[in-house]
Amino acid sequence: MRSDESKFSIFSKKKTVETDPSQLKIPTHLAVIMDGNGRWAKKRMLPRSAGHRAGADNLKNLCKNCGHYGIKYVTVYAFSTENWSRPESEVHTLMELFVEYFDRYDPELEQEGIRVRFTGDIAALPENIQAVCKRAEEGSKHRDRMTLIVAFNYGGRREIVQASQKLAERVAAGDITSDQITEELFAQNLYLPDVPDPDLIIRPSGEERTSNFLVWEGAYSELWFSDVLWPDFGMQELTDALIAYTKRDRRFGGLSEKKDDV
Numbered sequence: 001m002r003s004d005e006s007k008f009s010i011f012s013k014k015k016t017v018e019t020d021p022s023q024l025k026i027p028t029h030l031a032v033i034m035d036g037n038g039r040w041a042k043k044r045m046l047p048r049s050a051g052h053r054a055g056a057d058n059l060k061n062l063c064k065n066c067g068h069y070g071i072k073y074v075t076v077y078a079f080s081t082e083n084w085s086r087p088e089s090e091v092h093t094l095m096e097l098f099v100e101y102f103d104r105y106d107p108e109l110e111q112e113g114i115r116v117r118f119t120g121d122i123a124a125l126p127e128n129i130q131a132v133c134k135r136a137e138e139g140s141k142h143r144d145r146m147t148l149i150v151a152f153n154y155g156g157r158r159e160i161v162q163a164s165q166k167l168a169e170r171v172a173a174g175d176i177t178s179d180q181i182t183e184e185l186f187a188q189n190l191y192l193p194d195v196p197d198p199d200l201i202i203r204p205s206g207e208e209r210t211s212n213f214l215v216w217e218g219a220y221s222e223l224w225f226s227d228v229l230w231p232d233f234g235m236q237e238l239t240d241a242l243i244a245y246t247k248r249d250r251r252f253g254g255l256s257e258k259k260d261d262v
């Protein structure tokens with residue numbers, strides 16, 4: 001390998017910014033809205049189900065690529081509380097893919113040291129789906145290189161409503177008073193209170209909105225959008241997102257820590 005070449009052949013030569021992982025600021029938690037499967041299939045005159053299958057395959061690549069960069073948590077939006085309004089056949093395909101996925105890819109997830117967790121209204125899902133979640137979570141508990149969080153039957157608003165219900169019950173039971181509800185206590189009642197908030201949320205496919213994804217947790221997340229459709233979103237696109245993230249100045253409502261900012 002020539003010394004001026006990137007360590008990773010997948011990186012295009014036109015890159016002007018160093019793409020060595022040590023040159024990048026790496027988010028602890030990356031979240032991805034896997035959008036564009038339908039359009040990917042349409043472009044190829046394939047059924048939408050083929051797009052979802054390609055999208056599910058690409059999740060494997062995302063995990064590998066994020067593992068390479070040392071990202072600790074990756075949350076992906078696989079099925080929203082609003083996706084039930086899609087045609088029954090499409091909902092069925094997505095459920096089927098979900099059931100297949102974790103058994104089929106478990107050896108690869110194991111090899112990569114990937115723990116699997118789920119976020120969403122899991123208790124409202126059919127029992128066979130809940131069983132898949134339980135099996136995948138239990139079987140991967142010991143892995144600690146990276147955590148893949150799959151948002152399934154997930155809606156940010158529903159998550160907030162359910163947290164509010166839990167707290168309202170505690171107030172009604174006299175366990176706490178309403179003025180004891182702080183942001184911290186509220187966050188402890190969300191689906192995965194031990195997971196840090198996402199640093200960066202990526203949405204491919206040209207749409208620029210967050211669609212009820214991680215509404216509370218994403219309050220201060222950096223956003224990055226790409227025109228590439230999800231099944232084609234690879235190492236190059238992830239690297240582009242990380243390069244952009246590296247240049248962002250996260251202030252969380254405060255002032256910049258950069259010395260030249262007065």
Ligand code: FPP
Nearest residue numbers: 034035036037038039055056078097098101
């Ligand atoms: C949105 O794209 C995508 C979804 C609603 C489903 C995402 C699901 C997967 C990638 C596969 C399932 C995941 C697992 C974990 C097995 P869209 O189809 O609405 O895209 P479009 O806007 O181009 O129609």
